[in-house]
Amino acid sequence: MTKVIVAGFTGAMGQKAVHLVEETEGYELVAGFAGGLTSLNPADYNLPATVKVFDDLDQIETDADIWIDFTLPSAVYANTKFAIEHGIHPVIGTTGLTDAQVAELQQLASAKQLGGLIAPNFGMSAVLLMKFAQEAAKYFPDVEIIEMHHDNKADAPSGTALSTAKLIDEVRPEHEQGNPDETESLAGVRGGDYHGIHIHAVRLPGYVAHEQVLFGGPGEALTIRQDSFDRQSFMTGVKVAMDHVESLHELVVGLENVL
Incomplete structure (x- = not known):
């Protein structure tokens, strides 16, 4: 036992x-x-x-x-x-x-x-999202992450989102993403920055744990999303x-x- x-x-x-x-x-x-x-x-x-x-x-x-x-x-x-x-x-x-x-x-x-x-996340869908996102990053190096959780979550970004960014960072080609002359008229509006990967954290009642990874390329885009509706x-x-x-x-x- x-x-x-x-x-x-x-x-x-x-x-x-x-x-x-x-x-x-x-x-x-x-x-x-x-x-x-x-x-x-x-x-x-x-x-x-x-x-x-x-x-x-x-x-x-x-x-x-x-x-x-x-x-x-x-x-x-x-x-x-x-x-x-x-x-x-x-x-x-x-x-x-x-x-x-x-x-x-x-x-x-x-x-x-x-x-x-x-384990940043015990959800099977979240584990697979991280795996798929790392694979996609080899072909779509321009990426941002949005994670959405309940409003009682104590930390931001979520461990899953940060782990996703780290896995992507391991494989994506090194380059400068976005406009080098970008400015923020509202501080923090572009979210957190992990080695050039922007992470946005949403905290709202009714949510449990959700994440989407957005990839952009010339003339196309790819979104990978997972949703945990019940703990x-x-x-x-x-x-x-x-x-x-x-x-x-x-x-x-x-x-x-x-x-």
């Missing part, structure tokens, strides 16, 4: 992860972690009495094999480091880690010979990560690494 702790278990994604673990044969939920709790009684969260509840990282004592994280950008680095240092395979769905933090965590995991996964769709990817993370020997970024 593989034992799992869910960090951020009281949130929307955390709750779905809890249900996934509870409903999946071969896995056992042994602990839940979230900051700012008013009670540490598992019954108050409709959890079995055997599940330990923690609200302080330093107080966690668990024999969990896998750490599933759906918390906050401000907490994810410390959480992931804690998991690695305690020999727990991290499955990280929280965005907000910097490149430097990821590199440091990868070094730590390598020293421990511990496998883990950081339950992400659980397919979480299940894939759970099934494969213990066989990894390093901390990898991207669900495509275990597909």
Whole structure:
């Protein structure tokens, strides 16, 4: 039986992860972690009495094999480091880690010979969008990204959009995109800039998680879009990560690494 702790278990994604673990044969939920709790009684969260509840990282004592994280950008680095240092395979769905933090965590995991996964997105459609966008960028180097999320999302741009830009940047021919004399009459109207790739973040109620990548060329254009209408769709990817993370020997970024 593989034992799992869910960090951020009281949130929307955390709750779905809890249900996934509870409903999946071969896995056992042994602990839940979230900051700012008013009670540490598992019954108050409709959890079995055997599940330990923690609200302080330093107080966690668990024999969990896998750490599933759906918390906050401000907490994810410390959480992931804690998991690695305690020999727990991290499955990280929280965005907000910097490149430097990821590199440091990868070094730590390598020293421990511990496998883990950081997934900018667990949606299969999003993973495929990134794969297709990277392929298209070889032929359409002029590109912009629009990502749309619910208005409670804490970080911008989304981890998926930033990962998409990084994958595109790996393959697209080096060139100057757009008008070199361009000016903004409204500051920031052209969005964020990742190595010349503009990223635009939309935050509105009613949205869940959506992204489109727009490519332009002489006389033609290509748009690749994915839509996640329900958070339950992400659980397919979480299940894939759970099934494969213990066989990894390093901390990898991207669900495509275990597909």
